[in-house]
Amino acid sequence: xxxxxLKTLILSLPWIVLGLVFxxxxxxxxASRLGDPTPGQEGRLTLNPLVHIDLIGFLALVFLxxxxxxxxxxNPRYYKNPxxxxxxxxxxxxxxNFLLALFFAIxxxxxxxxxxxxxxxxxxxxxxxxxIMLGFFNLIPIPPLDGAxxxxxxxxGQIAYYFDRFETYGVFVLLLLLLFNPFxxxxxxxVNLSSSILAGHMxx
Numbered sequence: 001x002x003x004x005x006l007k008t009l010i011l012s013l014p015w016i017v018l019g020l021v022f023x024x025x026x027x028x029x030x031a032s033r034l035g036d037p038t039p040g041q042e043g044r045l046t047l048n049p050l051v052h053i054d055l056i057g058f059l060a061l062v063f064l065x066x067x068x069x070x071x072x073x074x075n076p077r078y079y080k081n082p083x084x085x086x087x088x089x090x091x092x093x094x095x096x097n098f099l100l101a102l103f104f105a106i107x108x109x110x111x112x113x114x115x116x117x118x119x120x121x122x123x124x125x126x127x128x129x130x131x132i133m134l135g136f137f138n139l140i141p142i143p144p145l146d147g148a149x150x151x152x153x154x155x156x157g158q159i160a161y162y163f164d165r166f167e168t169y170g171v172f173v174l175l176l177l178l179l180f181n182p183f184x185x186x187x188x189x190x191v192n193l194s195s196s197i198l199a200g201h202m203x204x
Contacts, residue, residue, distance in 0.1 A: 017049050
C-alpha cells in the first residue's frame with residue numbers, strides 16, 4: 001500500500017482504533033491471567049477505545065503510519081516467574097495483532113472466493129495492513145516497544161544493566177530511526193509483503 005490520501009485517512013480510522021485497542025487489551029488480558037490485578041483495577045480489561053487511546057500516539061499513527069496507545073501498567077511481582085511473565089505480556093500485544101490479521105485474511109480470502117465487490121476487499125486489505133503494521137512495529141527491539149522487553153528477557157549481567165540504562169533514551173532513538181527513510185521503506189516492504197501473502201494476493 002503506497003498511496004495515501006484524505007479518503008484513505010478517513011477510511012483507516014476504524015482499523016487504527018481497532019488495532020490499538022485490541023493490542024492493549026491483549027496485554028491487559030494476559031497480565032490479568034497471570035495474576036496481576038493492576039490492569040483490571042485501572043479499567044484496562046475492556047475494548048472501549050476511550051480507555052486505551054493516547055491522543056498523540058493516535059495522531060502519529062494516522063499521519064506517520066506508526067504510533068502507540070496508552071501503555072497498560074503491570075506489576076511483575078504478582079507473576080510466579082516475573083521474567084517469564086514479562087515476556088508473555090510483552091508478546092501478547094503483537095500476538096493479538098497478528099491473530100486479528102489472520103482473522104482479517106480469512107475474511108478477505110472468503111470475499112475473493114465469493115466474488116465480493118473489490119471495494120469491500122480493498123477496505124479489508126486496509127485493515128489487514130494496519131493490523132500487521134502494529135504487530136511488526138511493536139516488535140522493534142527499542143524501548144519502550146514490546147520488542148525491547150522480549151529482547152531483555154534473554155539478557156543477563158552487564159548487557160542487561162546497560163540495556164536497562166538505555167531505556168531512558170529509547171524514545172529518542174526510535175524517533176530518529178523513524179525519520180530514516182531506508183528504515184521506513186524496509187518496514188513498509190515487510191508489512192506490504194506480509195499482508196499481500198496473507199490475503200492471497202501474492203502466492204510464493
